[in-house]
Amino acid sequence: MTRVAVVGCGSIGTRHIGNLLSLGVSDIIALDPDSGRRDCIHQQFGVKTCEDEEMVWNYRPDVVLITTPPKLHLELAISAARHGCHFFVEKPLSDRVEGQDELVEICQSRSLITMVGCNMRFHFGPSNVKRLVSEGVIGRPISASLDAGQYMPDWHPDQDYRKRYSAQSRLGGGVILDGIHELDYARWLFGEVAEIFCHGGKLSRLEIDVEDSANILMIFKTGISAMVHIDYIQRFYSRSCKVIGEEGTISWDIHGALKFFTAKTGKWEVVEPPAKYTINDMYVEEMRHFLSCVEQDEATISGVEDASKVTRMALAARKSMLNREKVLL
Template sequence: MRVLLLGTGSIGRRHARNLRALDATCDFVVVRSGARRDEYTDSLGATVVPDLQQGLTCEPDVAVVATPSAVHARSLIPTLDAGLPVYVEKPVVTRVGDMADVAEALERRTISAPTMAGCNLRFLPSLGFVRDLVRSGALGRVVRAHFECGQWLPDWRETDYRQSYSANAEAGGGVLLDLIHEFDACRWILGEVRAVAAAADQLSGLEIDTEDVAVALLRGEAGTLVSVGLDYVARRRIRRYEFVGTDGTAVWDFAASRVLVNGVPTQALPTDAFDVGATYVSAMREFLECAAVGSPTSQEISQALGSTALALRCKELAEPWQ
């Protein structure tokens, strides 16, 4: 298998490791300006090419787009037009115009090659358990839900946070897009929602030019009221979802590695229920399996654009507050 790898930052390298673990024989074509080689590309044994068009001439079997989010469209659209199976990191894009361009590229595809967006939290067994609980009706009618995620940005980023895309609005940073997992999980568990209101600001004193805190109010098709709270500020990592139904309440608490149903920890979870590292492997395995037979994945880019649209709408609603 030949993989066209676009982006060799931390997430691109993670995907390369997982691809090699899933298929020890896979080889990589890496796009680098000036076809620049380094120790990393040498360790992969990669073919290095100066631009995407030359990469496509190498006849890759699949493409992985892990460039900075703000420039995803530059790589994503040509790979879609080439008919390749494509895995793209989240968020798919960071601008409304790019979202429309990607949607058009998907519509004009004549080859039924699968795509996948990297919202890997969907592969957490614990979150899947909660989704099944909600969708089975075990909680009754869900009237209210809350999704929150926060972490101190300097602790989150392995290198200088000020140089990360999270700190740079032009690169697609800011909590509303960077923490798009919460919007995606909301849609995955509850179904489609619409943005009612949002507020965002830069309040922490972090040396960034993006919003470091945001709150959004959403409403589901069945009337469910949903709140989303996001930040780069929490000194203790937070990722917690709560669902209040007419017959029960469920809480998914990632930091505590537990699911509470009516206040009682559930025991019906596998040992890897909160293993995020395993979700990247699971997602890539599904992508490769679907690519091999030409079947759709569980997270097609066309579906993921819905989460992008929701985050961008919240960003638009929040602008008067900034």
């Protein structure tokens, strides 16, 4: 039976603990320095809790889930790797380039199974956009637009948004790293990126010290271009994707179905989500995939080497925004 340590018991750590239990993983210890969070986790799930990292390693876990603020991701991932643990780390892999190569080398030398959170790849929408593109339904892709945004104070109305890691540069916040999902699945759809240009910054009246809006133009090595918009501002939660091909168009919106138009049929066709589909389904499938890869000793869909490339894309976008110039990758 797999022994799992979850490091960080905020909202996403709590979600993963619940999903681990639903997938039959019961040997769990949860680490958080906040006693209130530890008490809530123990009361809600009945799992063991601890308050410092040394107690985690004494527990000798097979697998570690790292669900802390981004500033701590890389340090904890390196520590897990050095202890010989397979690990899942939430996105982004890091808020800096330094140390990523070291992590990749340790994981490769120890043949560790790793995964960086990429839950949108497991969502009904983007996963079917990927399928349709791969099947050539719209011919050769030419361009795409991806959008994601939601007013930060609405994420967790019972909490002070100013205290969230997303709102603080010292914790690795900012919409470019926080909204890395769109960059990740754009690369998943179209391959490696050749150049990036980003315009954005702190544009709203939110009381945060990080960028809250970014428009990122990505030029892929295949010649495809994609415009990614991400923000902390939209009062109505938005997430969508449109791909234009030589023979048709794919359109997806998180509040509706996925549809595609082809020149061959001359009409739109709709792909409906499964009955009773919920947002948590993608997190369950993401964790199921990771645990299966650990059990089968197979590479995951987004290991640290792959995720490092996406993180470098995001950091290049931030550099472009600050310097107001194109960045070559």
